[in-house]
Amino acid sequence: MGAKLISAVVAYFHAQQSVKRLTQEIGESLGFCLDAQTPPGSDCLFVDHLKNAYAMTRDESYDDEYWTRPEAYYVTGMPPEDYLAETCPYCLTTHKLIQERKEARKQFGIAKRRISALGRSLSKGSEAKS
Numbered sequence: 583m584g585a586k587l588i589s590a591v592v593a594y595f596h597a598q599q600s601v602k603r604l605t606q607e608i609g610e611s612l613g614f615c616l617d618a619q620t621p622p623g624s625d626c627l628f629v630d631h632l633k634n635a636y637a638m639t640r641d642e643s644y645d646d647e648y649w650t651r652p653e654a655y656y657v658t659g660m661p662p663e664d665y666l667a668e669t670c671p672y673c674l675t676t677h678k679l680i681q682e683r684k685e686a687r688k689q690f691g692i693a694k695r696r697i698s699a700l701g702r703s704l705s706k707g708s709e710a711k712s
């Protein structure tokens with residue numbers, strides 16, 4: 583149990599740190615895009631490249647709810663990474679960091695469940711002793 587517990591706690595900590603770091607990097611990366619779009623002293627409205635990249639639309643003519651869901655398309659007509667590669671290097675980086683954070687959050691979820699499972703079996707063990 584000892585080694586398992588230690589490795590679960592270490593995995594939990596690393597996953598938590600990854601999510602934290604990626605969240606910070608995403609914030610910084612978003613800032614780079616804003617800075618690039620905003621000349622000093624101006625207050626122009628900026629373009630939200632990520633919002634554009636992720637925007638979906640549906641073909642409503644394809645409307646048979648029992649057999650097929652209406653198909654969704656990207657408004658830009660291309661996958662987010664292609665649109666961003668053409669549009670904004672900072673948002674492309676942000677997009678990649680967001681994908682990494684999704685994976686990190688998944689790992690964090692797995693680590694939390696491991697800790698819970700270990701806690702459950704440890705508490706059963708202590709009940710048995712008392």
Ligand SMILES: [Zn+2]
Pocket residue numbers: 615616630631632670671672673
């Ligand atoms: Zn951008």
